[in-house]
Amino acid sequence: xxxxxxxxxxxxxxxxxxxxxxxxxxxxxxxxxxxxxxxxxxxxxxxxxxxxxxxxxxxxxxxxxxxxxxxxxxxxxxxxxxxxxxxxxxxxxxxxxxxxxxxxxxxxxxxxxxxxxxxxxxxxxxxxxxxxxxxxxxxxxxxxxxxxxxxx
Ligand code: CUA
Numbered sequence: 239x240x241x242x243x244x245x246x247x248x249x250x251x252x253x254x255x256x257x258x259x260x261x262x263x264x265x266x267x268x269x270x271x272x273x274x275x276x277x278x279x280x281x282x283x284x285x286x287x288x289x290x291x292x293x294x295x296x297x298x299x300x301x302x303x304x305x306x307x308x309x310x311x312x313x314x315x316x317x318x319x320x321x322x323x324x325x326x327x328x329x330x331x332x333x334x335x336x337x338x339x340x341x342x343x344x345x346x347x348x349x350x351x352x353x354x355x356x357x358x359x360x361x362x363x364x365x366x367x368x369x370x371x372x373x374x375x376x377x378x379x380x381x382x383x384x385x386x387x388x389x390x
Contacts (some may be wrong), residue, residue: 282305283333288355294320297327306330308337308350311379313370317386320362327359338373341387349374362389 251253277327283289286306297303302324307314308331320326330339332352341360348356370385
């Protein structure tokens with residue numbers, strides 16, 4: 239009988255733990271990356287249909303979603319190409335370590351954490367080229383980690 243009680247206790251503890259992890263990670267603008275089993279695993283990005291093929295897709299009349307993967311040392315896709323005068327929601331994750339994602343010259347700037355998806359929405363105007371930078375130290379190539387956002 240005691241074993242059953244301890245088992246039940248352990249299960250409750252595990253559920254509480256899982257619950258707090260999920261609660262802590264799913265805040266505004268942050269979602270989890272999940273593989274086909276629903277586990278959080280940044281190395282399983284290929285199984286997450288949003289990031290298996292980093293890309294830009296139209297999601298509304300004038301609204302585009304960009305799925306971007308940061309890695310040592312760059313961003314994919316590169317360049318990110320979006321139509322002028324539109325709203326673009328960037329979903330950015332990492333396949334290795336913590337990176338930054340900054341659209342140079344704008345206030346779009348976020349940390350990119352493996353296993354999480356950072357989300358920023360920007361309004362783009364006339365055709366222009368923006369640089370992308372990583373502003374979290376991520377290894378030997380950090381200073382050279384950059385990309386492009388092309389508004390066309
Ligand atoms: Cu990526 Cu610094």
